Amino acid sequence: MKTTRLVATALLGLTLLGGAAQAEPSAALRGRIAFMRCAACHSLGAGEPHKVGPNLRGVIGGSAAQAAGYNYTPALRQSDLRWDDATLKRWIRDPAALVPGTSMAYSNSLGEADIEALLVFLKSAGH
Numbered sequence: 001m002k003t004t005r006l007v008a009t010a011l012l013g014l015t016l017l018g019g020a021a022q023a024e025p026s027a028a029l030r031g032r033i034a035f036m037r038c039a040a041c042h043s044l045g046a047g048e049p050h051k052v053g054p055n056l057r058g059v060i061g062g063s064a065a066q067a068a069g070y071n072y073t074p075a076l077r078q079s080d081l082r083w084d085d086a087t088l089k090r091w092i093r094d095p096a097a098l099v100p101g102t103s104m105a106y107s108n109s110l111g112e113a114d115i116e117a118l119l120v121f122l123k124s125a126g127h
Ligand code: HEC
Pocket: 035, 037, 038, 039, 040, 041, 042, 052, 053, 054, 056, 059, 063, 064, 065, 066, 067, 071, 072, 073, 075, 076, 083, 091, 092, 101, 102, 103, 104, 105, 106
């Protein structure tokens, strides 16, 4: 009887610990989760086809509108942007404010910490 209660208590403890771990995901995990909002329209893996938006592999850190085989809007092609942290943050917050005429219809609901984690994820997973 006593052993059963001890095991039950231990299991409960583990469950609580597990719950705490889920509430505080690591930055990498947080970024991966945040990318789910982008993944509806963007692939990231090498050789994966473009979706509604271009495959983002190799895009971060480079000039805008360079992915081969993707039909960008003239607005983004002529934007002369470089995808560094500052431009990416502005883009994620409000694409049309940064590039009027872009076809990226995305309405941001990510908080600041999620955007930071997303940028870390994109830089590590997108190369
Ligand atoms: C509803 C679809 C959609 C969603 C969701 C979306 N995007 Fe896009 N994205 C696009 C489209 C379409 C373009 C091409 C825009 C153009 O040509 O004007 C684009 C372009 C981009 C570019 C520029 C790529 C390049 O080659 O210059 C980046 C960077 C980008 N998106 C990042 C993101 C990130 C990060 C998220 C998630 C926070 C996201 N997008 C969510 C559709 C989407």
